[in-house]
Amino acid sequence: MRAIDIIAKTRDKQTLTDEDIKFFIQGYTKGDIPDYQASAWCMAVVLNGLSKAETTALTLQIAHSGEMLDLHQIAPFVVDKHSTGGVGDKTSLVVAPLVAATGLPVGKMSGRGLGFSGGTVDKLESFSGFQVSLSTEQFLAMLKEHKVVISGQSVDLAPADGKFYALRDVTATVESMPLIAASIMSKKIASGADAIVLDVKVGSGAFMRNLQDAITLSELMIAIGRGVGRKVAAVISDMNQPLGNAVGNALEVKEAIATLQGNGPADFREHCLTVGGKMIELGGKAPTLQAAKAQLADLLDNGTAWGKFKEWIIAQGGSEEELDNPDLLPAAPIVETVPAPRSGHIAGIDAAEVGKTCVAMGGGREKKGDPIDYSVGIVHHAKVGDSLEAGNPLLTLHANSAESLAAAKARLLTAITWSDEPVEAPPHTLKIIG
Numbered sequence: 001m002r003a004i005d006i007i008a009k010t011r012d013k014q015t016l017t018d019e020d021i022k023f024f025i026q027g028y029t030k031g032d033i034p035d036y037q038a039s040a041w042c043m044a045v046v047l048n049g050l051s052k053a054e055t056t057a058l059t060l061q062i063a064h065s066g067e068m069l070d071l072h073q074i075a076p077f078v079v080d081k082h083s084t085g086g087v088g089d090k091t092s093l094v095v096a097p098l099v100a101a102t103g104l105p106v107g108k109m110s111g112r113g114l115g116f117s118g119g120t121v122d123k124l125e126s127f128s129g130f131q132v133s134l135s136t137e138q139f140l141a142m143l144k145e146h147k148v149v150i151s152g153q154s155v156d157l158a159p160a161d162g163k164f165y166a167l168r169d170v171t172a173t174v175e176s177m178p179l180i181a182a183s184i185m186s187k188k189i190a191s192g193a194d195a196i197v198l199d200v201k202v203g204s205g206a207f208m209r210n211l212q213d214a215i216t217l218s219e220l221m222i223a224i225g226r227g228v229g230r231k232v233a234a235v236i237s238d239m240n241q242p243l244g245n246a247v248g249n250a251l252e253v254k255e256a257i258a259t260l261q262g263n264g265p266a267d268f269r270e271h272c273l274t275v276g277g278k279m280i281e282l283g284g285k286a287p288t289l290q291a292a293k294a295q296l297a298d299l300l301d302n303g304t305a306w307g308k309f310k311e312w313i314i315a316q317g318g319s320e321e322e323l324d325n326p327d328l329l330p331a332a333p334i335v336e337t338v339p340a341p342r343s344g345h346i347a348g349i350d351a352a353e354v355g356k357t358c359v360a361m362g363g364g365r366e367k368k369g370d371p372i373d374y375s376v377g378i379v380h381h382a383k384v385g386d387s388l389e390a391g392n393p394l395l396t397l398h399a400n401s402a403e404s405l406a407a408a409k410a411r412l413l414t415a416i417t418w419s420d421e422p423v424e425a426p427p428h429t430l431k432i433i434g
Contacts, residue, residue, distance in 0.1 A: 003037045008075055010044035020056045024352055025061040031161040042164070042173040049051045050178040056227050057222065058178065063162035064184035067136065069192035074144045075105045079279045080193035084217075086201040087270060087355035088242035090268075091121045092150060093256035095308040099297045100148035102284040107143045107192055109153045121152050126250040126374045127318035134316075158190045161228060164309040180207075181220045184322040188225070195231035197280035198222070199275050202430065203240035211236070211430055216310045218433050233434030234276065235275050236416055238426055241349040241384050244268035248363045248377015250329040251398060258324050267428050274429055289432070302399065331377035332398035334405050337381075340394040344418040346386050352379060353415035357408050361399055364374025376400055378412065385425030 001022050009016055024041065041352040062338065071078045079099060083089055096106045121132045134142065142149035155162070161183050167433035168174045188196050198221055201207075202214040218234035225232035237243075246255040246263040246281035258264045259272065277292035286292035299305045310323050322328045358364055362373035379396040382388055395412055399405035 001007070002145065003033045007037060007041045007044060010041060010048060010050075013048050016057075016063075019052065019056045022405060025160050026056070027067045028163060029211065030301060031340050037106065039167055039171040039173065040163070042171060042176070042179065044328055045179055045213060046173050050174075052220065052223055053182055054241075055178040056224050058236045059182040059189065059224050060228065062158050062160045062164070062182055063189040066158055066190065067156040068190050068327075069107075069136065069140075069157075071105075071107055071140070071143065071192040071194075075147075077194045077283055078105045078107050078143070078192065079170045079195045079197070080106065080108050080188060081197045081199055081275060082188055083199040083201075084184075084201050084206065086239040086243055087203070087205040087358075088198075088244045088247045088252065089239075089352040090120075090123055090200060090244065090246075090252035090256045091272055091275060093123060093253065094259050094264075094272040095279070096148050096150055097312050098276045099258070099279045099283075100312070101304045101308040102145070102280050102285050102295065103241050104161070104280055104285050105143055105147040106149075106279075107139070107191065107193060109139075109187065110150055111153060113301075120150060121373075123249045123252050123256075124150065124313075124318075125318075126253045127322055128314055129234055130313065130318040133318050136311065137214050142315060148308065149316070153187065156339065157399075159185045161186050166290070175417040177213075177217055177220060181217060181224060183417075184250055185221050185224045188360060189228060189230065193230070195279065196225055196233075197233065197275055197278045197282065198234040199238045200234050201239035202236060203238055204353075205352060206243065207237035215431060215433070220433050232276055233278050233282060234415060235278055235429060236270060236431040236433070237274075237429050239351055240426065242354050242380060243271060245380045245383075246329050246377065247354055247358050247380075248361075248398060249372065249374040250331070251377040251379060254331060257306075257309075257323075260300065260305075260309050261303070264302045265383075267372045269300070271428060275302075276431075278432065281361050291326055303399065308418060314326045327369050330373075332373075332375040332400055334397075334399045334402065336397050336399075336405060336409075337393050338395040338397060338409055338413070339391045340382075340388040341413065342418060343388065343390045344420055345417065345423045346382050346384050347415040347419040349380065349384060350415040350417075353411060358412045359405050360411075361408050373400055374396040376404070378408070383425065 208214040381393040
């Protein structure tokens with residue numbers, strides 16, 4: 001068997017066997033197959049696709065390229081979630097302790113932000129001392145004792161995915177449904193969870209720009225997960241405007257804390273209840289999604305979820321003092337509220353432009369390894385559909401320099417569109433599958 005023959009089969013739209021895929025993935029992981037052949041095969045996949053059976057085989061081979069966690073020594077049933085990324089997406093910070101507060105363990109490995117999509121690990125590192133680099137033994141111990149853990153991805157977990165992702169990033173082969181699905185699901189399968197809820201975003205601030213693509217990707221990932229005995233569902237939601245009000249690491253942590261204390265923006269609270277509700281429904285803690293959401297709403301409102309969050313953050317080394325007083329979290333030296341330049345109705349907020357502005361302010365990375373400023377970001381005071389009078393608060397900017405603030409203000413004012421006529425607030429949850 002030769003790598004060139006496998007490349008040719010995909011190029012010619014012939015079906016790869018499980019052995020073909022195993023040979024290619026193992027060879028590339030070990031270094032026997034060079035980058036130029038792997039990139040040629042990825043481009044063939046981008047152009048011609050893979051069948052569901054081929055994609056499932058690819059996912060399993062990537063998953064088995066490294067360590068496979070067995071969480072059943074910790075608990076009989078563990079749940080996880082995965083977000084496809086977005087702007088203002090601090091969902092895991094609320095959902096993980098919220099679901100764990102029901103007694104259902106949540107074990108999750110998360111990534112850092114790249115581009116305008118923020119990363120859960122970066123947000124958690126806003127807490128002084130929080131430990132994101134956990135060994136497998138530490139990960140399992142946290143899950144066993146506290147029923148909730150979020151860490152950075154282990155280098156031993158699905159190493160083939162790490163190699164392929166770095167290659168795809170520089171060879172224009174990221175945009176492929178089979179390769180995206182295999183990348184996401186291989187890590188989830190290797191992480192050992194029994195049930196996975198896919199938090200799929202669609203719109204200007206998401207990788208999936210239209211609903212049909214989001215549905216196609218969701219259905220493919222669900223089929224892969226169910227094919228290996230996992231319970232999988234997808235929540236598809238709107239990302240044409242930021243989720244919640246805050247964009248920026250420490251600002252999003254503060255908004256997550258407010259939500260866990262029974263407050264927080266309505267759209268973000270509802271999103272967390274839907275994603276978390278689907279998790280506990282799959283985990284057998286509630287008979288229906290409606291019952292699950294009601295159960296979780298009680299845990300938000302009575303302080304139980306907040307208590308679990310504090311327990312978790314402290315257990316992973318985070319500052320108890322910052323938990324009790326979020327004003328001690330990283331704070332920008334310059335804070336300015338921008339008034340509405342006119343009266344009218346908010347017709348649109350370009351989520352991608354908001355995310356890119358936050359990155360330019362220092363709150364994200366242009367490339368892996370770049371340092372970030374945890375303190376900077378944007379807080380919106382109005383959502384699409386809201387009505388404002390000229391001079392009402394529109395945005396509050398948290399910046400580390402006057403120049404950065406001025407540039408952000410100019411960009412964000414052009415990212416917001418207005419209407420003289422009333423605008424209906426768009427639906428947030430677009431579809432639930434599974």
